[in-house]
Amino acid sequence: MSSTTAPAAPLPADPKAPAAEGIRKPVDPRTTKRRRTLAQWGFIAPAVIFMALFFGYPLVRNIVMSFQDYSPSTFFTGEAPFNGTDNWSNVFNDGLFGKALWQTILFTVGSLVGQFCIGLALAVFFTRRFPLNGILRSLILLPWLVPMVVSGIVWRRIFDQDTGVLNSFLGTIGLPGDTPWLTSTGMALISVILVNIWIGIPFNMVILYGGLQEVPKELNEAAALDGASAWRTFRSVTLPMLKPVITVVLVLGFMSTVKILDLVLALTDGGPADSTQTLGTLTYQNSFVQMDFGAGAVVGNILILISAVFAVFYLRVNRNEGK
Amino acid sequence: MATTTHIPAAPAPAVHRPKRRWGATVFGVVVLAVMLFPLYWMINTALQPDASLVDVGPVPTGLDFSGFTSAITEQGTNLLTSLAVALGAVAICLAVSAPAAYGLAQFKLRGSRTIVFGTLITQMVPGIVIANALYSAYVDLGLVNSYFGLMLADASLGIPFAIVLMRSFMVSIPREVIEAAEVDGAGRLRTFVQVVLPMSRNSLITAGLFSFLYAWSDFMFALTLNTTDDVKPITLGIYQYIGAHVGDWGSVMAASVLSAVPAAVLLVLSQKYIAAGITGGSVK
Numbered sequence: 001m002s003s004t005t006a007p008a009a010p011l012p013a014d015p016k017a018p019a020a021e022g023i024r025k026p027v028d029p030r031t032t033k034r035r036r037t038l039a040q041w042g043f044i045a046p047a048v049i050f051m052a053l054f055f056g057y058p059l060v061r062n063i064v065m066s067f068q069d070y071s072p073s074t075f076f077t078g079e080a081p082f083n084g085t086d087n088w089s090n091v092f093n094d095g096l097f098g099k100a101l102w103q104t105i106l107f108t109v110g111s112l113v114g115q116f117c118i119g120l121a122l123a124v125f126f127t128r129r130f131p132l133n134g135i136l137r138s139l140i141l142l143p144w145l146v147p148m149v150v151s152g153i154v155w156r157r158i159f160d161q162d163t164g165v166l167n168s169f170l171g172t173i174g175l176p177g178d179t180p181w182l183t184s185t186g187m188a189l190i191s192v193i194l195v196n197i198w199i200g201i202p203f204n205m206v207i208l209y210g211g212l213q214e215v216p217k218e219l220n221e222a223a224a225l226d227g228a229s230a231w232r233t234f235r236s237v238t239l240p241m242l243k244p245v246i247t248v249v250l251v252l253g254f255m256s257t258v259k260i261l262d263l264v265l266a267l268t269d270g271g272p273a274d275s276t277q278t279l280g281t282l283t284y285q286n287s288f289v290q291m292d293f294g295a296g297a298v299v300g301n302i303l304i305l306i307s308a309v310f311a312v313f314y315l316r317v318n319r320n321e322g323k
Numbered sequence: 324m325a326t327t328t329h330i331p332a333a334p335a336p337a338v339h340r341p342k343r344r345w346g347a348t349v350f351g352v353v354v355l356a357v358m359l360f361p362l363y364w365m366i367n368t369a370l371q372p373d374a375s376l377v378d379v380g381p382v383p384t385g386l387d388f389s390g391f392t393s394a395i396t397e398q399g400t401n402l403l404t405s406l407a408v409a410l411g412a413v414a415i416c417l418a419v420s421a422p423a424a425y426g427l428a429q430f431k432l433r434g435s436r437t438i439v440f441g442t443l444i445t446q447m448v449p450g451i452v453i454a455n456a457l458y459s460a461y462v463d464l465g466l467v468n469s470y471f472g473l474m475l476a477d478a479s480l481g482i483p484f485a486i487v488l489m490r491s492f493m494v495s496i497p498r499e500v501i502e503a504a505e506v507d508g509a510g511r512l513r514t515f516v517q518v519v520l521p522m523s524r525n526s527l528i529t530a531g532l533f534s535f536l537y538a539w540s541d542f543m544f545a546l547t548l549n550t551t552d553d554v555k556p557i558t559l560g561i562y563q564y565i566g567a568h569v570g571d572w573g574s575v576m577a578a579s580v581l582s583a584v585p586a587a588v589l590l591v592l593s594q595k596y597i598a599a600g601i602t603g604g605s606v607k
Contacts, residue, residue, distance in 0.1 A: 043430070314447070
């Protein structure tokens with residue numbers, strides 16, 4: 001309100017005087033308003049432009065690229081002619097795509113089930129009061145904060161068939177100590193899932209713990225008084241109250257798991273014999289190893305499609321949360 | 324405690340209770356030990372660089388830092404690169420997202436809801452898909468193998484999260500506070516810098532910490548947007564290193580320890596911000 005410049009200081013209680021002064025100002029109120037809106041957009045515009053360039057553009061560009069013929073020489077000649085649906089049919093006819101898709105599903109489901117169950121169990125455990133609870137709970141976050149590639153490389157060392165500490169430990173306690181954790185086609189995917197469970201536990205635990213804190217204690221106590229067992233109380237009182245948080249944890253876990261790349265490259269590079277190849281690593285291999293960006297874009301688009309379905313799901317949950 | 328085992332099954336109930344609580348602590352310590360074992364093993368291996376692979380002992384017998392010295396000579400530059408790129412990414416991230424978070428929280432602009440919605444959606448776009456399209460754009464713009472290019476890409480990892488987190492905080496700044504500043508003659512920008520930012524300090528720190536961790540941990544953009552050794556962060560350095568010298572695990576692990584230091588330091592220094600960030604950014 002620019003009207004405060006009016007010399008009406010002695011009579012601030014009178015609402016009419018400053019208003020009347022204000023009208024005499026020559027500036028058109030519509031211009032002022034437009035100028036204000038423009039200035040306000042100035043705050044938001046950089047972020048909108050940034051996100052358009054780094055998220056919007058790649059989405060569109062990937063669709064276009066999936067119909068173009070890229071080869072190693074493309075980046076010298078600058079030519080990537082359109083080739084219809086060649087990339088799509090090539091990818092779908094290659095057995096590797098189906099294999100990677102199936103392994104992505106196994107990887108995602110296995111990781112989520114493991115992370116969630118152990119994370120929930122630990123979250124429930126930490127709701128009890130005992131000495132050092134806080135310190136232990138925050139130290140458990142550490143695996144989640146270490147760069148994922150680095151975790152992968154450390155585990156690669158631990159998993160080594162002949163010289164890794166896992167096999168030598170198993171051997172010491174009398175179990176077979178020669179499991180080829182990362183080097184057999186039957187075991188490698190399971191091992192990668194185990195590592196990803198290890199990485200995901202802290203995240204699941206922290207969010208679920210936060211959710212459990214919100215569940216009113218009186219509810220559990222009332223159920224206990226009614227003679228419900230601890231398990232029964234948990235299942236029919238705590239879990240339903242926790243449902244929104246559970247959905248968020250699972251959807252966020254899904255989004256970060258389905259696109260996995262770092263961890264697989266560090267542990268196995270997709271091998272042995274493509275047994276740990278996922279949609280993420282396949283996109284990478286097609287584009288950045290074979291330099292066939294068209295084929296990479298096809299797999300990438302499938303990955304986006306899968307994520308989009310879950311994005312819709314997530315946003316619906318989020319909207320309900322906001323109420 | 325060995326004497327108590329001779330007394331058969333007659334624990335006094337008064338002793339029983341605190342004992343059970345410490346029992347939970349013991350269980351918690353065991354869980355923590357299992358969870359942190361790989362990190363312990365990383366440090367342990369790093370301190371025994373000369374041990375042949377089979378006889379890396381469960382505890383280092385002497386403190387041999389030669390693994391660390393060779394890691395620093397070979398990966399020191401890459402650590403600095405990571406630091407520079409991560410700090411640059413944090414600066415870009417906060418400069419872009421703090422004003423936007425404020426605008427989306429306090430201005431009643433048409434389209435704000437759509438933008439918030441879009442911000443949530445961007446968090447679901449797989450990084451490799453972005454890299455796939457970004458690479459050819461970067462080639463055209465000359466941003467491949469450049470610090471600035473990698474900083475921009477790494478900033479994109481933190482921006483959606485930072486906007487969502489800071490916005491949820493700035494919504495709760497009372498309108499009167501902002502209006503009072505404007506009545507005092509402060510412009511919109513000054514109000515933002517001198518009133519809003521100081522009030523949102525905690526959410527700024529949390530967003531900054533997380534965007535630092537995201538950029539520091541980034542491997543995918545480093546791998547895909549660099550074709551030469553000009554810009555090589557530590558994550559990429561370690562990855563290429565194991566490809567080349569599989570035998571020298573002592574210094575690989577030493578480099579890994581160094582690359583995990585920022586995470587550990589941040590965890591210790593800023594526990595409350597991290598816990599707030601994990602829950603705040605994802606649930607709200």
